Amino acid sequence: MDDAPVIRSLLETDLYKFTMWQTLLHAFPANDAEYRFVCRNVPAFPLSELCEAVNRELDHLCTLGFSDEELTYLGGLRFMKADFIDFLRIFRFQRRFIEARPGEGAEAGQLVIVAKGPQVHVMGFEIFVLAIVNELYFRRLCAGREPEVLAEGRARLAVKAARFRDYAAAVPATLGADAHPFECFDFGLRRRFSGAWHDEVVATLKREIPQVFKGTSNVALARRHGLVPIGTMAHEYLQTWQAVGVQLRLSQRAALEGWVQEFRGDLGIALTDVIGMDAFLADFDLYFAKLFDGLRHDSGDPVAWGxxxxxxxxxLRIDARTKRLVFSDGLDVDEALRLHTHFAGRVPVGFGIGTHLSNDLGPKPLNIVMKLVRCNDQPVAKLSDAPGKTLCDDQTFLNYLRQVFRVPTAG
Structure with missing residues (x-):
């Protein structure tokens, strides 16, 4: 397969990295942070065997900068501020802030990747690391049978596009003329099969189902294909507020307020599952419910959440038809259509589909993440609505967080 560098542009990341990056640069430029790579499933071979190649890719990543054309594009997004674009103009990833090594002892066979340093210098590593590990993994796993794997991927993608097209066309007849349309977007950068395949997927969906496919989180592909870049915030943004001197019980409210002050009406979809939906709604009062355009689901039962x-x-006496629910938790075609059928008569909905679009070619995808684990030398946690997604390396802090937000222990 292609031996060219996996990452060739710093624009090849998710939009929410830029939006969070700008917000945290303005709010907490002196933060220190630590991010760790985790593989949640069992790969076909030990990921530690990719370590040498990963380090070469990281070396290359740290040579890249933003081009004038890329910055002009970013600066043209009305929520990107001039001082942030100037910061990106001189930005380079620093190699000393990230380490990749084979695991030892209990971590034997695992790939250990840790990014640690000033948050505004290390937070951007996440998406690139995940894309690098994925592409190196599948280059090796599929070596010698790339044509057949890609043929299978194209066949599956054609079936998905046809199903989306047929379903969307039938919505007025099956759900009623007042039902909200079916719309989806690509959230597949972090776990894609390869950069070339991701580009082909996005180009295909734009060409085949423009009435359904409304954008991508991949900023480089949005620019290349004339699509809307999609994204607001991720877990790390709300987690950061757990470690910046705000009373812990008020951290979610402070994070939401910080977002409102930064974007003043833009990027109005709030993520709900950093401490769980119930704890989120306890903080999402009339003020925030009016200011934000809607909510994003990323763990737990999606119907119960909705x-x-x-x-x-x-x-709160708010007409849900003026808001939007976005679903983004491990969606496939069947689940997206099921959720649309359930909710589209009552509220606008959207579907961010990731791995099922960008890495459904036959070989089993990796389930990998790179998450914020500490900030300002304090632990932070993601207390998900799905127990398998809870992340924290400090059980004492996790227990305290549960107590403060009155979240019962799963089980």
Whole structure:
């Protein structure tokens, strides 16, 4: 397969990296942070065997800068501020802030990757690291059978596009003329098969189902294909506020307020599952419910989550038809269509589909993440609505977080 560098542009990352990056640069430029790579499933071979290649890719990544054309594009997004673009103009990743090594002892066979340093210098590593590990893994796993793997991927993609097209065309007849349309977007950069395949997927969906496919989180592909770049915030943004001197119980409210002050009406979809939906809704009062355009689901039962969101809007006397629910948790075609059928008569919905678009070619995808684990030398946590997604390397802090937000222990 292609031996060229995996990452060839610093624009090849998710939009929410730029939006969070700008916000944290303005709010907490002196933060220190630590991010760790985790593989949640069992790979076909030990990921530690990729370590040498990963380090070569990281060396290359740290030579890249933003071009004038890329910065002009970013600066043209109305929520990107001039001082942040100037910061990016001189930005380079620093190799000393990231380490990749084979695991030892209990981590034997694992690939250990740690980014640690000033948050505004290390937070950007995440998406690039995940794309690098994925592409190196599948280059090796599929060596010698790339044509057949890609042929299978194209066949599967054609079936998905046809199903989306047929379903969307039938919505007025099956759900009623007042039902909100079916719309989806690509969230597949972090776990894609390869950069070339990701580009082909996005180009194919734009060509085949433009009435359904509305954008991508990949900023480079959005620019290349004339699509809308999609994204607002991720877990690390709300987690950061757990470690910046705000009273812990008020950290979610402070994070939401910080977002409102930074973007003043833009980027209005709030992520709900950093401490769980119930704890989020306890903080998402009338003020925030009016200011934010909607909510994003990323763990737990999506129907139960959506019903809670609709009940919350109703209790606040807000017409849910003026808001939007975005689903993004491990979606495939069947699940996206099921959720649309359930909710589209009551609220606008959108579907961010990741691995099922960008890495469905036959070989089993990796389930990898790179998450914020410490900030300002304090632990932070993601207390998900799905137990398998909870992340924290300090059980004492996790227990305290549960107590403060009155989140029961799963089980």
């Amino acid at each position: 019903e809670k969101a609709l009940a919350h809007y109703a209790a």
